[in-house]
Amino acid sequence: MSKNTLTLRDNRTGKTLDLEIQQGVAGPPVVDIRSLYGEMGIFTLDPGFKSTASCTSQITFIDGEKGILLYRGYPIEQLAEKSSFSETAFLLMKGQLPNQQELDEFNDLLTHHTMVHEQLLNFYQGFRRDAHPMAIMVGVVGALSAFYHDSLDIHDPQHREISAIRLLAKIPTIAAASYKHSIGQPFIYPDNHLDYSSNLLKMLFAVPSEEYEVNPVIAQALDKILILHADHEQNASTSTVRLAGSTGANPFAAISAGISALWGPLHGGANEAVLNMLHEIGDVKHLPKYLKRATDPDDPFRLMGFGHRVYRNHDPRARVLREEAQKVLTALGRHDDPLFKLALELERIALEDDYFIKKKLYPNVDFYSGIIESAMGIPSNMFTVMFALARCVGWIAQWKEMIVDKDQVIGRPRQLYTGAAQRDYLPINKR
Ligand code: SDX
Numbered sequence: 001m002s003k004n005t006l007t008l009r010d011n012r013t014g015k016t017l018d019l020e021i022q023q024g025v026a027g028p029p030v031v032d033i034r035s036l037y038g039e040m041g042i043f044t045l046d047p048g049f050k051s052t053a054s055c056t057s058q059i060t061f062i063d064g065e066k067g068i069l070l071y072r073g074y075p076i077e078q079l080a081e082k083s084s085f086s087e088t089a090f091l092l093m094k095g096q097l098p099n100q101q102e103l104d105e106f107n108d109l110l111t112h113h114t115m116v117h118e119q120l121l122n123f124y125q126g127f128r129r130d131a132h133p134m135a136i137m138v139g140v141v142g143a144l145s146a147f148y149h150d151s152l153d154i155h156d157p158q159h160r161e162i163s164a165i166r167l168l169a170k171i172p173t174i175a176a177a178s179y180k181h182s183i184g185q186p187f188i189y190p191d192n193h194l195d196y197s198s199n200l201l202k203m204l205f206a207v208p209s210e211e212y213e214v215n216p217v218i219a220q221a222l223d224k225i226l227i228l229h230a231d232h233e234q235n236a237s238t239s240t241v242r243l244a245g246s247t248g249a250n251p252f253a254a255i256s257a258g259i260s261a262l263w264g265p266l267h268g269g270a271n272e273a274v275l276n277m278l279h280e281i282g283d284v285k286h287l288p289k290y291l292k293r294a295t296d297p298d299d300p301f302r303l304m305g306f307g308h309r310v311y312r313n314h315d316p317r318a319r320v321l322r323e324e325a326q327k328v329l330t331a332l333g334r335h336d337d338p339l340f341k342l343a344l345e346l347e348r349i350a351l352e353d354d355y356f357i358k359k360k361l362y363p364n365v366d367f368y369s370g371i372i373e374s375a376m377g378i379p380s381n382m383f384t385v386m387f388a389l390a391r392c393v394g395w396i397a398q399w400k401e402m403i404v405d406k407d408q409v410i411g412r413p414r415q416l417y418t419g420a421a422q423r424d425y426l427p428i429n430k431r
Helices: 035-041 077-083 085-094 100-111 118-126 133-146 158-182 196-205 216-228 237-247 249-261 270-281 282-293 317-331 336-351 354-360 364-375 380-403
Strands: 004-012 015-022 060-063 067-073
Touching: 004 035, 004 270, 015 035, 067 085, 067 317, 077 216, 077 317, 085 196, 085 216, 085 380, 100 158, 118 133, 118 158, 133 158, 133 249, 133 380, 158 196, 158 249, 158 270, 158 380, 196 216, 216 317, 216 364, 216 380, 237 249, 237 380, 249 380, 270 282, 270 336, 270 364, 270 380, 282 336, 317 336, 317 364, 336 354, 336 364, 364 380
Parallel strands: none
Antiparallel strands: 004 015, 060 067
């Protein structure tokens, strides 16, 4: 028996199964259990997939114990400091950092796909003004598949490539339009002279009646926020995109499913929930009361923006965002922003609290992102839209990787059935 195996033994029958332990480039090793049911007639059960790898991937790596996040091997801190979102998007999708010519060509390609079909804009009229912008994103992104019948063959590499470019290029236009619709302002068309984040800011905040000047500090901070949110291995929304894509659904439909999953307050919706929580807490003097509630097992209140399924140390993105918040607020003359000071104090006392220390709960990416975006003038109901906009490239990269994965099959989990045993139908007069 090789020492590099995990031996399972069914003590009811004495039957054993040796599973080879496979070690990736980094992270915990795995055992491939695909043969388990066929060999042993047993399923595994893992609600929430806490001990289950759904795929092999080369895109993103997280070491939750050490608080490490790598995109294609590059530390997130270095990319946030030195890269741009479009360069990081190239890296995530292609696997390598581009040279100058490749980056220029990629940016040019994105720039010339930023406009949406004029008829797509009609979809917005079907939404009430007070519709949550995430509801609009789910609908409009899914509707893109109605406009690109010429490139929906997921087995055609060129169709996959043009769909990826269209999604990446158009998601800012669609996101900005969802904001403009909610405030009753006219949509602003993309400006091909601007880079990705500057163009997004202009589409969000320009109005036809006056010149709009992009604030370079805000544009740079936004670009960094997009880099930090771009991918995060097999999180709930990425797993949703992979599962939807595994059925052969077109990429627009799969990404729309990912947007829906991201919306939940336990996932990408947490950034909006953090701002709501900070407004509810209101003042540092109320922090002890809320911390007590957060640590009371009988109280459903949770500190939004804290805790993570994988990180049992600081989320490296939260650290970068905390520094960025300080920079942006200072640049905007709001270094005394009360919400930021409240968030810093909440983080300080939580990290000193035994409950949070014992459960290894740290601020995650959602804890500070809303404070920066709020300072930029982005309303809280748009925070998750910005998250979806950034994560779109991660979803696309993961979807493309899945489609060409030789191990790829339709995702179809099994279950442990605990319902009624078989029984016969009774006529209603006999019940
Ligand atoms: C994102 O997966 C990703 O990578 C996601 C993401 C990405 O980039 O895609 O990183 C983005 O979704 C970040 C997370 C944003 N969500 C929040 O901030 C919501 C608040 N946090 C949680 O509800 C919670 O921490 C989760 C959902 C993030 C993680 O949940 P888990 O892994 O299922 O852990 P858990 O809920 O079982 O928590 C473990 C313990 C529990 O106590 P016990 O049942 O063991 O007694 O810690 C407690 C929880 O009650 N706990 C918290 C807490 N988070 C967990 N207690 C108080 N406040 C919190 N925030």
